[in-house]
Amino acid sequence: MSSQSEVRFTDFKSDKQPTWCPGCGDFGTMNGMMKALANTGNDPDNTFLVAGIGCSGKIGTYMHSYAIHGVHGRALPVATGVKMARPDIEVMAAGGDGDGYSIGAGHFVHATRRNVDMTYVVMDNRIYGLTKGQASPTSRSDFETSTTPEGSQQPPVNPLALALASGATFIAQSFASDAIRHAEIIEEAIEHDGFGFVNVFSPCVTFNDVDTYDYFRDSLVDLKEEEEDHDRHDYEAAKGVILDTDKEYQGVMYQNENSIPYHERHGVTENMAEIPDGAPENAMDLVREFY
């Protein structure tokens, strides 16, 4: 463990300059993640970041921690493995909407229902950026892209509803440009005992001229505002907000107070990296079982 008593969020910053487009929402998303990690008392040596593929997946290079940049769509299984082996380590997974809701949709459902104790940040820009502008699972149905010249003609996935249906214990949404609220929400996801899921509006300034900073600034409703009076522990209220597709919400939609993370439910407490020099004591009992 790090001996540093005071961790600053810049400790999580690597010396690599991001190659994200100037103005990309991913800058804000990342800064919030770093702040939230520092604010929750983590340091790079006890943090493991699993990055997806695509623009968002580059985050593993720009942050500093133990990390792996995996194959497309599989960030959550990798993060699950890390957490099971190392319940003592803070685990975070980050990827994009294509990574999480298209190729990785199956893993999203199952990591959610397992309630693995990690924070999952999806940088949702409603477009495929790195492959230069194709429709993503969260693209609007009338959105014209190189692969949907007539508009996609399919409704977008509602990731929050997918999470709710999968038995999520923490569902939140934030906006990369609202720095303080975004960091605050990620911090809550980190502190949640279980799968902390945050869908982050992270605008693509190059390929998406619909879901822009201005669009989110104008339309976003923050559930923290008093007039909303949203009780995150009320499942029905959460359902109402999540299924309301007329508005874009920010905040914690749902949190299950009785959440027990997967590893605790299965009694996994030990650091699995530590093993004896030879076969375990009494290992011959394993053989005698076959008498």
Place this chain on the structure above:
Amino acid sequence: MTEDLNWAIGGEAGDGIDSTGKIFAQALSRAGRHVFTSKDFASRIRGGYTAYKIRTSTDRVQSVVDRLDILVALTQRTIDENLDELHEGSAVIYDGERSWDAEIPDEITAVDVPLKSLAEEAGGAIMLNVVALGAACELTGFDVAYLDEALEKRFGGKGSKIVDNNKDAARKGRDYVQENYDLDLGYALETTDEDYVLLNGDEAIGMGALAAGCRFYAGYPITPATNVMEYLIGRIEQYGGHVVQAEDELSAINMALGAARGGARSMTATSGPGIDLMAETFGLVATSETPLVIVDVMRSGPSTGMPTKQEQGDLNMTLYGGHGEIPRFVVAPTTISECFWKTVEAFNYAEKYQTPVYVVADLALAVTEQTFSPETFDMDAVEIDRGNLLEDDQVAEWLDDQGHFRAHAATEDGISPRAIPGMTDGAHMSTGLEHDELGRRTEDTEVRVEQVDKRNRKVETAKAEEEWDYREFGDEDADDLVVSWGSNEGALREAVALLEDDDVPVRVISVPYIFPRPDLSEEFEAADDVIVVECNATGQFADVLEHDTLQRVKRINKYTGVRFKADELAEEITAKLKEEVPAQ
């Protein structure tokens, strides 16, 4: 007196064939007899012919033969399926009171036992198979008391009444044969004071993993690898480990990779279709230099092929699978006990060389049970080598002048230092993209070549440092050489003895390492004929050996879905030796 007894029980899937066979196998093993079992089963839960076969002797047995001495037939199909293996001295136990009219050839002794009625007398029709076991004991001169321990093991959890009823059922079967038949089939099964354990290849792989300190396993159910997962669940927890039943094989291998990045000894197991799904991640495991053990228990392919049948068709997949070029090791146990030891080795190679290591077994190994002396699995002999896993105070030696950890340092032997989460200053990222020493993406041509060479250098180091040996038997002075891999070894050992009787001496080499593998050039050079034996149609191992030695070989390939039998192999080898040598 016949020493070598071949016994079988057959019926419909769902008839309890498997557990009944296992009870008898365990009883024989407890009586100090060697046992080798095999199964015929269909890919369905109920219905469909299924059989459990036991070969037993006081000598070691390690293959199946084309002979059946005692057959418990619960259906006519059981008799029909095994007709060619029954002989004049055979006996068939069946229940004449049941609805089918058994058609049994005249020369075979028909032993009609009211299995169902006697079971009902003992407490329930469900025990009719156990009544048959009692009848079989009487026919073979095997003391029914040996069944008791096996019955306790099987039914102990259900209470003493159930156990007692079963013991009673067995005795009713024995008594019925004693009272109604005056038969002497010539069997008097000897017993010995030896203590044997009875286990199959999947169980041996699971046990090897636990012995080697495996703490994390993720897998998806698939025949015939599922038993590895079922074995580990319920056992791995006592060492602080855990098994996750993943949503698919893609997830399974990625979870296992994640746990390995966390520092745990980690494993996944699957069969053909699952290996295909995992192939995407092979390259990530190799290029991120993550130690991982990947088990492939082969079955008949391609596609879903014949899920419950034997084949050795995935050698190319494990040797070459995945896009790009992937440094990896492939070990292939040739016996059930090697399933244990090669799994232990695999974990050491994985951590020493920070590579994926494939353990390639096959269905015939996985589902076959065999007796062993417990010392075969001497746990004191298990060594664990974690390679370059650093101690906390060693991390500093591997930082560059900016203080970055050089996780992929291009060392002389290709093996880099390894830091795991929690180690101060060891934080680093590894990416599946080509990367520099720090694990960061690069397209720099020099760094690319340096890293590719560095990863491949690990293989060269391993080739030089480890012993990639083989097992040899038969006549070492013979002119002709037979080479094999995987589960064929048992049948070959017995085939060699049969060939010796016929004055056809051969030398046999059984190879447990596919990559790296021993160099057989000199052995091939010295031999007149070389025959490569494998359970596939195209001769995948023969191909790599021809490539290695620049010599043509003869091939014996079986791809019926059934393993080699000793007598069949002896015949095929004899015939193959008479064929012209293929053109060079």
